[in-house]
Structures are given as C-alpha cells and as structure tokens.
Amino acid sequence: MYNSDKVIVGIIIFILFFTLPFWLNFGRAKALPRPELPSDTKECVESREYMRAYHMKMLLDWRDKKVREGQVYYINSQGKFFKMSLQNTCMKCHKSMEKFCDRCHSTISAHPDCWRCHIAPEEVKKWQ
Amino acid sequence: MFEYALKGKPRYWIWLGFLATLILIAFYFWNLEHHIGAGRLLGLHRDLTWGLHIGQLAFFVGAAAGAVMIVLPYYFHNYKEFAKITVLAEFFAVGMVLIAMLSVFVVMGQPPRVFYVLLYPTPNSIIFYDLIVLSGYLILNLICGWTVLHAEYKGVKYPAWLKPIIYLAILWGPSIHIVTAFLLQGLPGRDYWLTAIMAPRFLATAFSAGPALLIVLALLAKKLTGFDVGQKAIDTIAKIITYAFIINLLFFGFEVFTAFYSGIEHHKAPIIYLFFGYEGHTEYVGLMWFSMILALIAVVLLVIPSLRRNETTLVLACLAIIASIWIEKGFALMIGGFTPNPFHTVTPYIPTFPEFMIAVGTWAVGFTIVTILWKIAISVYQSKEKGVFIRS
Amino acid sequence: MAISRRDFLKVIGITGVTSAVATIGGVLIGRGEDILKEIKPASKVRWAMAIDTRQFKTDEDFQKVIEACHKAHNVPNIPDPIRQVKWIWVDTFEKAFPTIEHEYISEEIKKRKVLLLCNHCDNPPCVRVCPVKATFRRPDGVVVQDMHRCIGCKFCMAACPYGSRNYNFYPPREFLSQVNPEYPTRTTGVVEKCILCYERLDEGKQPYCVEASEGKMFFGNLNDPDSPVRKAILENIVIVRKPELTTKPMVFYII
Numbered sequence: 194m195y196n197s198d199k200v201i202v203g204i205i206i207f208i209l210f211f212t213l214p215f216w217l218n219f220g221r222a223k224a225l226p227r228p229e230l231p232s233d234t235k236e237c238v239e240s241r242e243y244m245r246a247y248h249m250k251m252l253l254d255w256r257d258k259k260v261r262e263g264q265v266y267y268i269n270s271q272g273k274f275f276k277m278s279l280q281n282t283c284m285k286c287h288k289s290m291e292k293f294c295d296r297c298h299s300t301i302s303a304h305p306d307c308w309r310c311h312i313a314p315e316e317v318k319k320w321q
Numbered sequence: 322m323f324e325y326a327l328k329g330k331p332r333y334w335i336w337l338g339f340l341a342t343l344i345l346i347a348f349y350f351w352n353l354e355h356h357i358g359a360g361r362l363l364g365l366h367r368d369l370t371w372g373l374h375i376g377q378l379a380f381f382v383g384a385a386a387g388a389v390m391i392v393l394p395y396y397f398h399n400y401k402e403f404a405k406i407t408v409l410a411e412f413f414a415v416g417m418v419l420i421a422m423l424s425v426f427v428v429m430g431q432p433p434r435v436f437y438v439l440l441y442p443t444p445n446s447i448i449f450y451d452l453i454v455l456s457g458y459l460i461l462n463l464i465c466g467w468t469v470l471h472a473e474y475k476g477v478k479y480p481a482w483l484k485p486i487i488y489l490a491i492l493w494g495p496s497i498h499i500v501t502a503f504l505l506q507g508l509p510g511r512d513y514w515l516t517a518i519m520a521p522r523f524l525a526t527a528f529s530a531g532p533a534l535l536i537v538l539a540l541l542a543k544k545l546t547g548f549d550v551g552q553k554a555i556d557t558i559a560k561i562i563t564y565a566f567i568i569n570l571l572f573f574g575f576e577v578f579t580a581f582y583s584g585i586e587h588h589k590a591p592i593i594y595l596f597f598g599y600e601g602h603t604e605y606v607g608l609m610w611f612s613m614i615l616a617l618i619a620v621v622l623l624v625i626p627s628l629r630r631n632e633t634t635l636v637l638a639c640l641a642i643i644a645s646i647w648i649e650k651g652f653a654l655m656i657g658g659f660t661p662n663p664f665h666t667v668t669p670y671i672p673t674f675p676e677f678m679i680a681v682g683t684w685a686v687g688f689t690i691v692t693i694l695w696k697i698a699i700s701v702y703q704s705k706e707k708g709v710f711i712r713s
Numbered sequence: 714m715a716i717s718r719r720d721f722l723k724v725i726g727i728t729g730v731t732s733a734v735a736t737i738g739g740v741l742i743g744r745g746e747d748i749l750k751e752i753k754p755a756s757k758v759r760w761a762m763a764i765d766t767r768q769f770k771t772d773e774d775f776q777k778v779i780e781a782c783h784k785a786h787n788v789p790n791i792p793d794p795i796r797q798v799k800w801i802w803v804d805t806f807e808k809a810f811p812t813i814e815h816e817y818i819s820e821e822i823k824k825r826k827v828l829l830l831c832n833h834c835d836n837p838p839c840v841r842v843c844p845v846k847a848t849f850r851r852p853d854g855v856v857v858q859d860m861h862r863c864i865g866c867k868f869c870m871a872a873c874p875y876g877s878r879n880y881n882f883y884p885p886r887e888f889l890s891q892v893n894p895e896y897p898t899r900t901t902g903v904v905e906k907c908i909l910c911y912e913r914l915d916e917g918k919q920p921y922c923v924e925a926s927e928g929k930m931f932f933g934n935l936n937d938p939d940s941p942v943r944k945a946i947l948e949n950i951v952i953v954r955k956p957e958l959t960t961k962p963m964v965f966y967i968i
Contacts, residue, residue, distance in 0.1 A: 260859050263851055265915050281895055309900040310860065317894040358901045360882030366795035370867040370880055430865015430880065430902025437845040437864055448844035448868055509838050509958045510874025587812070663876035663955075664804065665811040668795050 228296040231286040238267070238275050238282070249305070252279060279311050289315035322474050325700035326693045332545075336692065340685040347682015350675040351427050359430070362675045368662040369670040371655050377424040377680050379505075380530065380651035381417045381687070382498045383523060385458065387531010388414035389494030390561050392465075396487050402557060405702060406539060406550040408473075411466030411490075412694035413535050418459045418497065420687035425451070427679050447504045454496045461490035466694070474701045498523040505658060513591035513657040516579070518572055523650075525569035530646040532558045532565075533639035538691070540636060548699045559635055563623040566642055570616060587665065591657040594667060602667040605656060608648055615645035758853040759935040760909060761963040762920075763945040766806075766827045768929040775803045778828065781925035782907070787898045789881075789888035798879040800907040801830040801922055809966075810954060822968065828930075830922070831856060831877040831907040832954060832962030839869035839878065848904075854963060855909045863903040870904060874958050878906045935963070 194200060209216075237244055239251070255277040258264045266274045276282050287293045290313040298305065308316075354362045365372050391410040394400035403410075425448075429435055443449050465487050472479035502520035509515060536558055539550050580588045593599050595609045622628045622638035629635055661667050716724075769775060782788070782801050791797045809827045833856045840850050847862040848869050870878045884901045892898065899905055910920035918924075923932040933940025942965070945951075951965035 256861055259912075260857065260861065261849070263853075263911065263915055265912075280897060311897040312892055312894060314894055317892055355902060358881070358883040360791075360793060360796045365880075365882070366793075367797060367879060367882075368795065368876065370870040425866075428866065430867070430904075431863065434845075434862070434864040437862060441845045441862070443844050443846050445841050446844040446868070447842065448866060452844075504868075508842070508872045508874075509960065510955075511871065658871070663811075663874055664808040666808065 226296045226300055228294070229289070229292040231288065234286045237286070238269050240270075243270075252283075252307075255279075279307065280313070284313050289313055291315065322471060322697055322701060325697045329696065333692075333696065337689060340689045340692070343678075343685035344682050344689070347679045347685070351679050351682070353675070354679075355430075355432070362673065364670055364672045364676055366668060366670065368668040369656070369659040371428070371659070372670055373652065373655070373672040373676055373680055374424045374428045374683075376651040376655045377683065378421050379498075379501060379523070379654055380647055381421040381424065382455070382501045383527035383646070383650065384531040384534050385414045385417035385421060386494045386498045386524075386527040387529075387533075387535060388417075388462070389491055390528050390532050390565075391535070391558065392487075392494070393491050394557075396491060400557075402551055402553040404551075405548075406535075406554050406558075408466050408470050408698050409539065409542075409550070409695060410535055411462045411469075412698060413538065413691055414462045414494075415459055415466065415694065416687040416689075416691035417531070417534075418455055418462070419690055420683050421497075421501075422455050422459070423683040423686055424680070427683065447500060447507065450500050451504060454493065454500050458490070458493050458497050461486060461493055465490050466698075470698050470701055473705070476705070495524060498527050505654075508658075510663055511658045512588050513654075516576065518575060522569060522572045522576075525565050525572055526646045526650055528565035529562045529569055529642055530650075532562050533642040536562070537636060537639050537643070538695075540632060542695060542699060546699050546703070548703055555632075555635070556630065559623065559629050559638075562639070562642065563620075563629065566616075566619060566623065569646075570620070587661070590661050590665070594660050595653055595657055599661065600667055602669055604669050604671070605653065609653060612645045612648040612653070615641040615648075619645060757936060759963075760833070760854045760914065761933070761935045761942045761946075761965065762833075762909075762923070763931040763942045763949075763951060763965040763967055764828055765929050765931070765945070765949075765967040766825055767967065769826065769828070774926075774929065775826065775828065777927075778922045778925045778930070779803070781921040784891075785893050785896060785921050787885075787889055787892050787896055788905075789883070789885035789898075790890070791883055791888050793883070796882040798881065798885065798905065800879070800905070801828055803827070804829055810952065812955060812957065813952065827966060828922075829875070829877070830964065831909075832875055832960070832964045833907075833909055835961030835963060836959060838872040838874065838960060842868045842872045844868065851911065853914075855911045855914070857908055857911060858904065858906055860897075860899055860903050860905065865902040865904065867904065874955055874960060875962075878904055880904050 259277045388410040395403040395407045502523040505514040506519035619638045619641035847859045923930045931941040931945040933942040949967040953962045
C-alpha cells in the first residue's frame with residue numbers, strides 16, 4: 194500500500210469520529226422520560242394511540258385548514274367539535290411545553306420549531 | 322483532469338486560503354444575523370428591504386450572461402478566434418451565476434424554508450422562475466464547459482449530444498437577466514423600476530460588464546500563467562463591450578428623458594435623489610456622479626481604436642466599466658427603486674460592514690470556483706503543445 | 714425497406730420520452746391552472762372597511778384602535794424608528810395620499826391624521842409575487858399572511874405600493890412587554906401585516922380595530938346592501954390610496 198502510514202492513521206481517525214456518539218454518551222442512557230399528563234381531563238382530541246402516532250400530522254393538517262382554508266372546527270372520530278388551535282385547544286389541557294412536549298422530543302432529538310412563535314400557558318407566566 | 326486543481330504553486334494555495342477566509346467571515350456574519358436579527362447587523366430597514374445583496378444579484382446575473390457574447394459567436398457563427406476563450410467564458414459564467422444565487426440565498430429570512438419555493442411552486446411569482454433559470458444556467462454551462470474541455474484533454478472532438486445542450490445554454494443565457502429584470506419591472510409601486518426598458522438595460526449592462534470582467538480576468542491569467550487567449554479575441558470582445566456600453570448609456574438617457582420630459586414628480590424623484598439629492602438627503606450624489614465620470618472615461622478609452630488595442634488602457638476601460646456598472650446596478654438600482662418610499666419621504670440606506678462582508682463572501686465563493694475551473698482549463702490547454710482548435 | 718435496429722430503438726426512445734414529457738407537462742399545466750384559480754376565486758362575501766377620518770380627533774382615539782390590534786396580536790414595540798413593526802398606524806393626509814394632496818387644499822385636511830393599514834386589495838401585487846403563496850387572497854377578499862410558510866424573501870414588501878408590510882428585523886419576543894396568551898408571536902425573519910382578524914371574521918366577530926374604534930370605522934360585506942360599510946360608502950364621498958395603480962384597495966377613507 195502506498196502512503197500506508199497516512200492511510201492507516203486516517204482510517205483510525207475516521208472510526209473514532211464515526212463512533213463519537215457512543216463515546217460522548219457513555220453511561221448516560223436513562224429510562225424514557227414520561228410526559229406529564231393533564232390531571233383534570235382524561236380525553237384528548239383523539240385516542241392516545243392515535244395521538245402518539247399522528248399528532249404532528251394532525252397539527253400540520255390543522256394549521257393548513259385554519260390558516261389557509263379558513264376552517265374553524267375539527268370533528269373528531271367521536272363527532273365532538275374542537276377549535277383548531279395549538280395554543281387554545283391543545284395547550285388548554287396540556288399547559289406546558291417543557292413538561293409535556295419536550296419530554297419526549299428532547300430524548301429523541303426532535304426539534305419542532307412551533308415554540309419559536311407559539312406560546313404555551315406556563316411560559317406566559319414566566320414572561321409576565 | 323481534476324488533478325490539475327490539486328497541484329499548484331504556493332500562490333495558488335495562498336489565494337484559495339484568502340478566499341476561504343473571506344467565506345468564513347461572511348458565513349459568521351450571515352449566521353449571526355439569524356440569531357440577533359437583521360436590524361442589528363444590516364443596513365436594511367422597513368422602507369428599503371432589498372439592498373446590497375439583491376443589487377449583487379442584478380450585477381452578477383449580468384456578468385454571467387456576458388459569457389453568451391463569447392459562446393454565441395463561437396458556436397453559432399464558427400468564429401474561430403474565440404476558440405481558446407470559450408471554455409474559460411463558460412466556467413466564468415458558472416462562478417458568476419453562483420454568486421448571483423448565493424446573493425439571493427443570503428437575503429432569505431428563513432433559510433431552512435428556501436426549498437418551499439420548489440415544494441409549493443407558484444407560477445405567478447418571478448422568484449420561482451429565477452430559481453429555475455439560474456440553476457439551469459449553472460448546470461448547462463458546467464456541462465458544456467467541462468465536456469468540451471474533457472474532449473480537448475483527450476484530443477478528440479466533443480460528442481454530438483453536446484451540440485443541442487450548447488444551443489440550449491446560449492438561448493438560456495439571456496433568460497437569466499431578463500427574468501431578474503422582471504423581478505423588478507412588474508412591481509406597480511416602484512416608479513424607478515416600472516419601465517419596460519429595465520430588461521433591455523439589464524441586457525446592455527450584461528453584455529458590457531460581463532465581457533469586461535472576463536477580459537480583465539483573461540489578461541490577469543495571461544500575466545500569471547502565460548496563457549494567451551489571443552489578441553484577436555480580446556479585440557473582438559472589446560468591440561462588443563464598446564457597443565453594448567454605449568447602448569446602455571443611451572438607454573439611461575431614454576429613462577432620464579421619459580422621467581423629466583413627462584414632468585411627473587414621483588417619476589423624477591428617484592433620479593433626482595440619486596444625482597442631486599431630494600428633500601435634503603444627498604447621500605449618493607457623489608457616488609452617482611463618480612459612476613458617470615467612470616462611464617465617460619470608459620467610453621473615451623474604448624471608442625478610440627488605438628486606446629482600445631492598447632492592453633493597459635483597455636484594462637483601465639474595463640475596470641471603469643465594471644466599477645461604473647457595479648455602482649449603478651449593484652447598488653443604485655435598489656436604492657432608486659425604494660426611494661422615495663410609498664409615502665414620498667426619504668429614509669436613507671447605508672450598507673453596514675457585516676452586510677458588505679457577506680457580499681464579499683459570496684464573491685469569494687464565485688471566484689474560488691472560477692479559480693479552480695480556470696486552473697484546470699488553462700493547465701489542459703497549456704499541457705497540449707498546440708491545443709488551439711476545438712473542432713466542432 | 715428494413716429499418717436498422719438502432720434507428721428503430723431511437724424512434725421508440727424519442728417517442729417514449731416525448732409522450733412522457735407531454736403527459737407530465739400536461740399534468741403540471743393542469744395543476745398550474747388550479748394554482749391560477751386559487752388567485753382569482755369568486756365568493757359571495759367581500760369584506761371591506763371604511764374609516765371616517767373626520768371623527769378621529771384626539772391621539773387617544775387613534776391609540777385605542779392601534780393598541781387593540783397590537784396587543785391582541787402580540788405585535789412587538791420596536792424602538793428603532795426605521796424598523797418598526799406596525800399592523801395599523803397613524804400618519805398625516807399628505808403621507809397617506811401623496812398623489813392626491815395639493816398645495817391649496819385646506820390646512821386642516823392636510824394635517825389631518827389618518828389610520829393606515831393593509832388595504833386587502835382586490836388585485837394585490839404582493840400576492841402575485843410571493844414565491845411560496847405565504848401571502849394569498851382568500852375568496853372573501855382577506856389577504857392573509859401565513860407565517861408558517863414565509864421564507865422572508867421580502868419580495869412582497871417590495872411589491873406593496875402602500876408600505877403596509879413589516880419585516881421582523883429584530884427578534885420580536887425581545888420587544889414584547891406583555892403577551893396575549895391566545896395568539897402566537899412571530900420570529901425573526903418573517904413578514905407580517907394586518908390580517909383583517911380573519912380568525913374573528915370566521916367566528917362572526919368584527920376585527921379588533923373596528924370594535925375599538927367605537928363607531929368611527931365601518932366594516933362589513935360589500936355585497937350586502939345593509940352592511941355598515943356599504944352604507945358608509947353610499948352616503949359619503951370616499952377615497953382610496955393610490956387608485957391610479959388599480960390595485961383596488963378595500964379600505965375606504967371618508968374625507
């Protein structure tokens with residue numbers, strides 16, 4: 194092999210760099226954090242399984258329907274009416290983005306940028 | 322062929338390192354803008370939202386389209402004198418259009434969302450077409466230049482499938498600055514821009530500033546590497562520049578006539594602001610007259626044949642054209658469009674140092690590409706003893 | 714005469730590519746027509762507003778209206794005078810109507826202050842230029858700004874002949890002393906403007922500014938002959954801003 198010293202050193206550096214996430218997070222794995230559920234209501238807009246899988250899709254759907262098509266209400270699978278609003282419907286019960294949304298999102302490194310603009314009620318308190 | 326870019330004298334690497342530093346500085350400022358807000362870093366304000374950077378778009382689409390003035394005579398009319406400069410012109414166009422595209426990109430307030438322009442295509446918006454024509458021109462010129470150069474490198478004529486692509490690239494060239502002119506000339510509230518002659522003016526400045534920059538770079542390359550594109554080629558390009566620049570000045574004269582003979586206050590106002598000052602604001606008067614003086618110097622140096630043929634005076638004339646058109650198109654065009662504002666008052670715009678450095682960074686990216694591609698092309702030509710003709 | 718295999722394959726290839734491009738092109742053109750339809754929809758409701766400039770006498774009259782809007786929509790209060798964000802604001806008659814104002818009209822009118830906001834034009838240049846349809850015109854005439862989609866290119870700000878649009882040059886949250894928890898803020902790098910409170914319109918309410926004006930501003934459906942705005946336009950002489958540009962603004966000023 195030509196330039197074998199440079200090549201082998203390069204390969205070692207590459208492997209170390211590639212496995213960096215494992216080195217950096219050694220011993221830091223914890224139990225999956227549970228989001229804090231609201232104490233007063235038991236029912237969300239849809240069932241727990243549905244929300245787990247589709248909440249983001251539903252929120253994007255709500256966003257387009259409300260802002261771009263001018264619709265106001267969402268009818269869930271039980272026929273109940275909900276106003277389509279992240280801040281005023283979802284957050285009315287779930288209240289805090291840190292204690293609810295971020296619990297799962299931070300663990301799996303998902304960074305939806307809703308909260309750059311939208312405000313959760315708990316955060317409002319900090320403001321004022 | 323790419324190995325030619327990886328070998329070079331120390332000055333080649335120092336130059337690339339310098340350009341890389343400029344790019345890093347620009348990137349730092351651009352990134353900072355999105356954290357602390359454009360108002361803290363740039364000179365833009367509520368009454369003038371497109372400033373130095375969109376001005377660079379206007380200037381560099383012109384520079385990129387200027388390559389058409391070299392490629393068209395060579396391929397459509399078999400003008401053999403352009404043989405050695407055609408590939409260089411196409412690579413030059415690649416670098417310039419890259420600067421133009423980056424200039425638009427740095428203006429975006431939400432850069433991650435830029436792909437929405439493709440995800441939600443809007444045929445009534447000119448930016449949609451701008452993206453298509455700029456990207457297309459970039460790709461077409463890259464393909465044409467590289468394939469022809471590669472054929473030259475191998476010592477054969479270029480493949481037949483390239484001919485339609487070359488024709489497409491030539492026809493595509495004027496579209497990039499016509500579409501960019503359309504960005505401006507379709508806006509009802511901006512009197513300085515709402516004129517049908519905006520697109521022809523873009524064409525005229527393109528065909529003068531573009532080849533002028535190309536001449537300067539080609540003569541610089543001759544000085545640095547000894548590669549001579551040919552006296553006849555430079556002469557012809559100089560003649561093209563002369564006519565194009567005179568036509569550009571005529572077009573400007575037409576604009577002034579329409580504005581002043583019609584006597585409509587708000588039609589005259591931008592020109593008065595730029596050249597004489599309006600309501601006490603005289604920020605750009607000096608710069609605009611400087612641009613005019615440069616233009617006159619350039620015309621004198623180009624019209625007199627002996628001065629046009631003399632390399633020193635030709636380079637001076639080209640630099641004067643580039644500076645004059647840069648001031649007029651890369652800067653004053655934006656200011657004239659937005660000033661006076663819809664309330665007929667003047668809010669001055671002074672670009673800040675970070676804003677300027679971001680523009681310099683975009684130039685550095687373009688010139689890095691031009692440096693690398695020209696290094697490859699010139700090395701190919703020089704490594705062949707008599708690499709003169711690209712057989713068509 | 715036999716055709717060579719190579720020529721046959723060339724013919725098949727060119728036919729295939731041409732028909733594929735034609736089909737895809739046809740679909741895209743079809744989609745394009747759909748897109749064009751979105752710009753010029755027809756509807757029974759046509760919202761419009763009439764502002765009685767004679768009735769606005771004190772600064773407080775104006776401030777009530779402006780604060781109602783800005784507080785409800787979390788519009789930041791930017792101290793930098795050339796980079797303000799204002800959905801509705803006040804200026805003199807000369808500034809609002811620069812092409813109509815004349816040396817010899819009465820001083821009182823020249824110095825009269827008027828409220829300025831997005832005109833929600835019928836033929837809006839801003840909607841025409843937006844590359845992602847972040848700003849679009851609803852069938853009922855409201856020109857909406859979708860902050861989720863805005864890429865911050867500021868083309869709409871160049872296109873608006875009235876200077877009604879605002880770019881977030883500063884992070885808006887830094888300049889909000891209090892927030893309305895029922896409405897989001899924006900972030901740096903997007904354009905915002907008056908949205909005619911379309912959310913309230915969809916629920917049958919009036920815009921905040923009209924409510925706060927206590928009868929000095931008229932609002933309603935232009936197609937309904939009994940609406941306040943229709944009556945206001947019929948009973949008074951009204952002007953609009955920059956009519957020569959034929960953007961067909963829907964905010965009328967009673968002089």
